[in-house]
Amino acid sequence: MDVRTICLGILSRGDHTGYEIKKHFEIDGFFVEPSFGSIYPALNKLTEDGLVLVRAEAQLKRPDRKIYSITPAGRRVFLDALMQPLAEDRYRSPFLFAMLFADLLPAPRVDGLFEEFVAQAQRRLAQLPEKSDVETEGERFVLDFGRTMYITMLDYLRQQRAKFADVVPNAAE
Amino acid sequence: MDVRTICLGILSRGDHTGYEIKKHFEIDGFFVEPSFGSIYPALNKLTEDGLVLVRAEAQLKRPDRKIYSITPAGRRVFLDALMQPLAEDRYRSPFLFAMLFADLLPAPRVDGLFEEFVAQAQRRLAQLPEKSDVETEGERFVLDFGRTMYITMLDYLRQQRAKFADVVPNAAE
DNA sequence: CCCACCTATGTCAGTCCGATATAGATCGGG
DNA sequence: CCCGATCTATATCGGACTGACATAGGTGGG
Numbered sequence: 001m002d003v004r005t006i007c008l009g010i011l012s013r014g015d016h017t018g019y020e021i022k023k024h025f026e027i028d029g030f031f032v033e034p035s036f037g038s039i040y041p042a043l044n045k046l047t048e049d050g051l052v053l054v055r056a057e058a059q060l061k062r063p064d065r066k067i068y069s070i071t072p073a074g075r076r077v078f079l080d081a082l083m084q085p086l087a088e089d090r091y092r093s094p095f096l097f098a099m100l101f102a103d104l105l106p107a108p109r110v111d112g113l114f115e116e117f118v119a120q121a122q123r124r125l126a127q128l129p130e131k132s133d134v135e136t137e138g139e140r141f142v143l144d145f146g147r148t149m150y151i152t153m154l155d156y157l158r159q160q161r162a163k164f165a166d167v168v169p170n171a172a173e
Numbered sequence: 174m175d176v177r178t179i180c181l182g183i184l185s186r187g188d189h190t191g192y193e194i195k196k197h198f199e200i201d202g203f204f205v206e207p208s209f210g211s212i213y214p215a216l217n218k219l220t221e222d223g224l225v226l227v228r229a230e231a232q233l234k235r236p237d238r239k240i241y242s243i244t245p246a247g248r249r250v251f252l253d254a255l256m257q258p259l260a261e262d263r264y265r266s267p268f269l270f271a272m273l274f275a276d277l278l279p280a281p282r283v284d285g286l287f288e289e290f291v292a293q294a295q296r297r298l299a300q301l302p303e304k305s306d307v308e309t310e311g312e313r314f315v316l317d318f319g320r321t322m323y324i325t326m327l328d329y330l331r332q333q334r335a336k337f338a339d340v341v342p343n344a345a346e
Numbered sequence: 347c348c349c350a351c352c353t354a355t356g357t358c359a360g361t362c363c364g365a366t367a368t369a370g371a372t373c374g375g376g
Numbered sequence: 377c378c379c380g381a382t383c384t385a386t387a388t389c390g391g392a393c394t395g396a397c398a399t400a401g402g403t404g405g406g
Contacts, residue, residue, distance in 0.1 A: 001265075001267035001270050001271070028273075030264055031264055031265065031269040031270065033263075079278075083278075086268060086289070087267045088267075088293055089264070089266040089268055089269075089290075089293065090206075091204055091262070091263070091265075092174075092262065092264075093204040093263075094260045094262065096205075096315050096318060097174050097179065097204065098259060099311045099314055100201075100309075100312055101255060101311060102309065102311030103311055104185075104252060105255060113259070117262075120262065136275065137276065138272045138274060139273055141333055142273055144329075144333070145269060148325060149322065149325065149329075152321060152322065153322065156317075164310070
């Protein structure tokens, strides 16, 4: 699912600027979150290819807002992309990798890793949109998926942290 | 957690070829899985920097096996990397992205997406190493983390699929 | 009033993925 | 017994993506 397709998806729900597309996925960032460095070039390419249109909105003493809207051709291409075989999900976790080597680390470091990871999961859980903000059944499914996974993760961490405290005295203060 | 650090980590547990490093992470691939295209250059760079040593082992009518081993300097660099602030976890899911647009898709496609995703999760769950294969407390933690997450995921999918079948008749045949 | 943060665009170096190339060994099924 | 599939094992390369940086003024809280 490349950044061009992601942009088409957002734009199929309404007009937006590149900046707004980025912001949108900071919320849904638990499963996609392209950077500016890929969004802006993607939007340029889509414009070239006639899949989106731009209109510049002048702003006083600021760069123009460039508002993108999807074209009928863009909708066709997007729908077609959703019908193609999807790439597999990828979960990349520096935390879990580091935990493989917990035995090499000082106890306070292991404790710190736990703490940061719990904080990260809590923050992301809190950032998920409200149920009242979702409109389609698909969005509800995705939202609940995220909520379920984060809650499970936090439960597991709390429970395991106690165990680690036994094995590595002082690891949990 | 870049590929160089990942290679150092594996080599800190024992000598391996690039090929073996890749294979190792097909098992733990639920949280890291670098490709050949990044492993081989990483090993070359590590060799240049004196963090690993290579010895070539001739093989009859096959390319030499290049067996890498970590140096004391490599261990120091690895340990230091584990003490630095870690990047955040990233979960990239083409499936969840596509599900945001389930309302635009034909019911059989949504059904197919579910099926493939369930199959993927089952396959990965089955691929996790046996408990008897793990040696450290950290490895056990990571393994159980993976198991817990996949089982939760599969439960959620089974339960939601029934709901989707109500909302989108025929979606689950 | 200042500092931090927000809106908003964009570039660039470095990193990584996925496909491709090469080449023989091994193994099960028809 | 042979054919295709899969495995070992190396490596390169184009294209995609990230994260940091640059620019520049507005807004709001302490």
